[in-house]
Amino acid sequence: xxxxxxxxxxxxxxxxxxxxxxxxxxxxxxxxxxxxxxxxxxxxxxxxxxxxxxxxxxxxxxxxxxxxxxxxxxxxxxxxxxxxxxxxxxxxxxxxxxxxxxxxxxxxxxxxxxxxxxxxxxxxxxxxxxxxxxxxxxxxxxxxxxxxxxxxxxxxxxxxxxxxxxxxxxxxxxxxxxxxxxxxxxxxxxxxxxxxxxxxxxxxxxxxxxxxxxxxxxxxxxxxxxxxxxxxxxxxxxxxxxxxxxxxxxxxxxxxxxxxxxxxxxxxxxxxxxxxxxxxxxxxxxxxxxxxxxxxxxxxxxxxxx
Amino acid sequence: xxxxxxxxxxxxxxxxxxxxxxxxxxxxxxxxxxxxxxxxxxxxxxxxxxxxxxxxxxxxxxxxxxxxxxxxxxxxxxxxxxxxxxxxxxxxxxxxxxxxxxxxxxxxxxxxxxxxxxxxxxxxxxxxxxxxxxxxxxxxxxxxxxxxxxxxxxxxxxxxxxxxxxxxxxxxxxxxxxxxxxxxxxxxxxxxxxxxxxxxxxxxxxxxxxxxxxxxxxxxxxxxxxxxxxxxxxxxxxxxxxxxxxxxxxxxxxxxxxxxxxxxxxxxxxxxxxxxxxxxxxxxxxxxxxxxxxxxxxxxxxxxxx
Numbered sequence: 001x002x003x004x005x006x007x008x009x010x011x012x013x014x015x016x017x018x019x020x021x022x023x024x025x026x027x028x029x030x031x032x033x034x035x036x037x038x039x040x041x042x043x044x045x046x047x048x049x050x051x052x053x054x055x056x057x058x059x060x061x062x063x064x065x066x067x068x069x070x071x072x073x074x075x076x077x078x079x080x081x082x083x084x085x086x087x088x089x090x091x092x093x094x095x096x097x098x099x100x101x102x103x104x105x106x107x108x109x110x111x112x113x114x115x116x117x118x119x120x121x122x123x124x125x126x127x128x129x130x131x132x133x134x135x136x137x138x139x140x141x142x143x144x145x146x147x148x149x150x151x152x153x154x155x156x157x158x159x160x161x162x163x164x165x166x167x168x169x170x171x172x173x174x175x176x177x178x179x180x181x182x183x184x185x186x187x188x189x190x191x192x193x194x195x196x197x198x199x200x201x202x203x204x205x206x207x208x209x210x211x212x213x214x215x216x217x218x219x220x221x222x223x224x225x226x227x228x229x230x231x232x233x234x235x236x237x238x239x240x241x242x243x244x245x246x247x248x249x250x251x252x253x254x255x256x257x258x259x260x261x262x263x264x265x266x267x268x269x270x271x272x273x274x275x276x277x278x279x280x281x282x283x284x285x286x287x288x289x290x291x292x293x294x295x296x297x298x299x300x301x302x303x304x305x306x
Numbered sequence: 307x308x309x310x311x312x313x314x315x316x317x318x319x320x321x322x323x324x325x326x327x328x329x330x331x332x333x334x335x336x337x338x339x340x341x342x343x344x345x346x347x348x349x350x351x352x353x354x355x356x357x358x359x360x361x362x363x364x365x366x367x368x369x370x371x372x373x374x375x376x377x378x379x380x381x382x383x384x385x386x387x388x389x390x391x392x393x394x395x396x397x398x399x400x401x402x403x404x405x406x407x408x409x410x411x412x413x414x415x416x417x418x419x420x421x422x423x424x425x426x427x428x429x430x431x432x433x434x435x436x437x438x439x440x441x442x443x444x445x446x447x448x449x450x451x452x453x454x455x456x457x458x459x460x461x462x463x464x465x466x467x468x469x470x471x472x473x474x475x476x477x478x479x480x481x482x483x484x485x486x487x488x489x490x491x492x493x494x495x496x497x498x499x500x501x502x503x504x505x506x507x508x509x510x511x512x513x514x515x516x517x518x519x520x521x522x523x524x525x526x527x528x529x530x531x532x533x534x535x536x537x538x539x540x541x542x543x544x545x546x547x548x549x550x551x552x553x554x555x556x557x558x559x560x561x562x563x564x565x566x567x568x569x570x571x572x573x574x575x576x577x578x579x580x581x582x583x584x585x586x587x588x589x590x591x592x593x594x595x596x597x598x599x600x601x602x603x604x605x606x607x608x609x610x611x612x
Contacts (some may be wrong), residue, residue: 062608092555106397173608202508203607214610221596290527301509302522 002030004168007073008059008101009066009091010080011036013135013258014105017143018047018077018169020057025168030069031096035207036138037064049143052173067094073164077127078104081258082111083268089118096122101161105129105149109190110281112154123156125165126182128189129246132255145253147174147223152182164277171254187230188237191245193274195222197259198295201269201302207254212246225289229278232285266306270300308367311333312381315372315397316386317342319441319564320356320411322351323449329472331601336367336375340402340533342444355449358479371517373400381471382412388417389574391567393529395424403427407467411435413564414579415496415610417487418460429462431471432496438561443578451559458488477502493536494599497551501528504601507575507582507608510606513560516554523598525552531595535584537589545585560599572612577605 004027008019011031023029033040044058063069066076076092088104096102102119104111104125115124128151132144149169151162157180166176179185199211201218212219225240230237238244262269276297282289310333314325317337329335339346341480350364369375372382381415382398408425410417411433438450455475457468463486472482485491505517505525518525529548536543537560544550568575581602588595 136493199607202604204611206607206611210610211607215607216605218600222598291600293527293598294524294600297521298505298508301505301512301517301521303514304516306509 004074005065005068005071006030006075006077006165007032007095008174009038009069009078009095011045011059012079012081013133013141014129014131014296015077015079016057016134016141017047017049017078017131018105018129018134019059020045020047020141021056021169021174022170023057024055024172027168028060028071029057030063030071031059032063032066032069032192034064037062039163041138043139046140047143050145052143052145062142064091065094066092066204069095072097072102075101075103075161080106081262081268081270081272082106082108083270084272088114089166095229098122101165103127103151103165107189107193107270108277109186110277111273115226117157123159123161125151125153125162127151127185128182128185130189132253134256134258134261144255148184148187149176150177150179152153152179152185152222154182161183168245169219181235184230184235184237187226187233187235190230190274190278191223191226191237192249194226194278194292194295195219196249197270197274198299199263200257200260202264202295202298205260205264206258208249208252208257209254212249216246221291222295225282225292226278229282229285229287229289232287234280263302263306269299269303271296271303275299310380310449310470311373311377312336312383313375313377315382315384317365318385318387318434319439319447319507320384320437321385322436323339323353323355323439323453323456324364324385324411325365326351326353326361326447327475327478327480327534329363329365330361330478333474334340334366334377334378335363336369337365338369338372338375340370343368345445349445351451352446354446357453357511358449363413369538371400372398373506375401378403379406381407381467384412385409386412386419387568387576388412388579389522391574394420399424402441406429406521407431407471408494409457409471409602412543413495413499413576413582415492415581416581418565427547429465429467430460431468432460432492433457434491435496437594440562440564440567443491450561455480456483456485456488456491456568457482458485458491461512483586487541490536490541490543491540493532493539494547494581496536496545496584497529497532497547498555499608500532500598500601501525503563503576503580504605507564507569508601508604510569511566512563514555514558514563515560517557518570522552526595528576531588531598532584535588535591535593535595538562538593539587564608569608577602577609579604
């Protein structure tokens, strides 16, 4: 059986974890990582998973940018943060061939079109990771809990590339599903992200549990507004989604959100992809979202003072 | 002419400044201050005013609590912060006689009834200070700009005690007015306070100017919601109030709000008096205020992590 060639772009917590799983599954996994190139080349990634144990993931090739990739990638998996100064097309285009299936495992809503437009002949797969995973040192990835990945092909729904990737990852013990409603799933995930990512930053680092215990009504308002926007965009989420999200969050281990870690490390945050894009959609669909508007404005002030 | 006996309770920035003015105007001004009793007894207050110059204000008597006041006060002027753990009635009652006129120069809305109920036979005067004034050291009060005081009798509108106090302060060069609409004036002041006090804290210390330049729309939303609540409570503010407030704020010198100073010094903040009471009024009058709700919830989270 042919060995799949996979290139991970942006091998932070998420990228290194799923890359490590695909390597375990027998794929030839290379990673592109600019800032940590040296240490990853020398040592690989130290994956510490609470559910799967610890192991070293040594990528087949470590490169500094997509232009250094010499093979013909079956899958390019883009796992960078989406920030205003990142150009997702530029990050991958040098390594994309006509056979490459482009996967993005990234946060945010309405982030599809840019890639569909730039690579009209390639299959584009949207991926959502439900995972508690942090990278506390450049080559140490800590997988605290969960890990479920949901994939959906955006433009080639009849191909089986998404299913093949899902099978590979599932074989390592991390559930991976394929859905025909990946955009709705993305809005569903935005319920959680739009609430807990900004609130963890604006509260100066309170845990998801502390936020919920003291301000559950605010969390519900945020989630309701995201649901309203999603519905206006044509994606009606189950009315139970908010309760489910809240129950699941109570059951989560103490967790520092990715946005909080970015904030504390003075790195750009995904404010635009998560809040900004949702608010843009609301304006386009003439939906009021005063709570999101307030959070967004406060995040902008917070960025300014950080 | 009889010398007015005045007792200032809570001689922070505001209390020490107006106390110093009344002393200048010839009154016998005593101050009650718990935490800074020693240094004030020894050195008095060093008043540094950008418009009036610098001088030392030596109170007639410095006491630790109202119960130590031996004279018959013509005016007790309460200038403490209003926080959930402060008992305004208890702070003053030991020094209140049947002749005492009770003045409060404090932030917040709907803070009148507690004092009216506790002292039904005394005149109660509500005071609003429009002033940039900070106390950066226990006995150094820095008056940066403005200073206008507005006074209004709550239960004895035909007495001239408010006017007499206003005349005394005005004689020192700080404009002091008497109004029959002090509650409306309080709501008007809340427009500014509800916006800039929380935003200065939630932005981790941005100046009023930076907040305005980048998030004027948020400031306007907050002010509009406060106006809506005030109107529902029977106090219709001029529609130009928001524009005037914003223009005046652009013209202000760089200023750290009192709430920001409290936050940075890990002291209780006036979240309840300013935001909480406005939101309570909104709920009572069935007025939506989603922006205030969000700010309030975020302030609660911020208090929790501070």
